[in-house]
Amino acid sequence: MIEAELKARVREPAVVRERLGRMAVGRDEVYRDAYFDTPGADLEAGDRELRLRTVDGPDGTRALLTYKEARVDEVSGSKPEYETGVGDPAAVRVMLNGLGYTETLAFEKHCRNYEFTAYGRPMLATLVRVPEIDGTYVEVETQVSGERELRGALGDVRAVLDALGVGEGDLTAELYTDAVRQRRTRES
Template identity: 85%
Template structure:
């Protein structure tokens, strides 16, 4: 599956939250993300990601292991994504370390998630705040089976964002990992 996703800077988080609340009930969650790489940063150099995420929310705690391939669309940063739930994140961390992967960066994301249908597609909108980064972001995604569907899906995502008051100038392809790393190194 390819995650057809766009991310944007939010100028007025309260207004955006109000608009999203009209589309669906929001769910507050905190993501604790750890990105793994080889000691030589080969995954990052190849634009791939290996992430262990623990999500704390109103329904309890769950953990996910995610692998993302390189971007298939430069403008949006959309990537093929493979994700599965895991029962024991400490065991997965030990496995990854045992296979030679190291923890490249860890940070928290404070999220409010909204699930709804638009343009006959399931959509997930997430208001994101990363304490180490200034500002609030909105991510909007849907999943498609292949590259042939990506252009239409991104068009639908752009249309929903426009309806939420997000313009092309608000979009960003900057990665949270890069922004957090830059903030930590000054």
């Protein structure tokens, strides 16, 4: 599956939150993301990601292991993504370390998630704040089975962003991982 996603900086978080609230009921969750790579940073060099995420929300805590391949669309940063639930995150950490992967970065994301259907597609819109980064972001995504469907899906995602009042100039392909690393580098 390919995650057809667009991300944007939000100029007016209260307005976007209110508009999303008309589309679906929001769910507050905190993501604790840990990224893993080889000692030689082979995954990062290949534009790939390996992430262990723990999600704390109103329904309890769950964990997910995610592998993202290299981007298939440079403008949006959309990537093929493979994700599965994890019953014991501590055991997965041990397995990853045993396979030669080490944790290279960890940070929190404070999210409000909205799930709805738009243009015949299941959509997930997330308002995101990363405590180490200034500002609020919105991510809107849907899943497609192949690259041929990506352009249409991104058009539908863009239409949702338009409905939220998010302009083309607010879009960004910057990764949270890069922004957190830059912030930490400036502070050290």
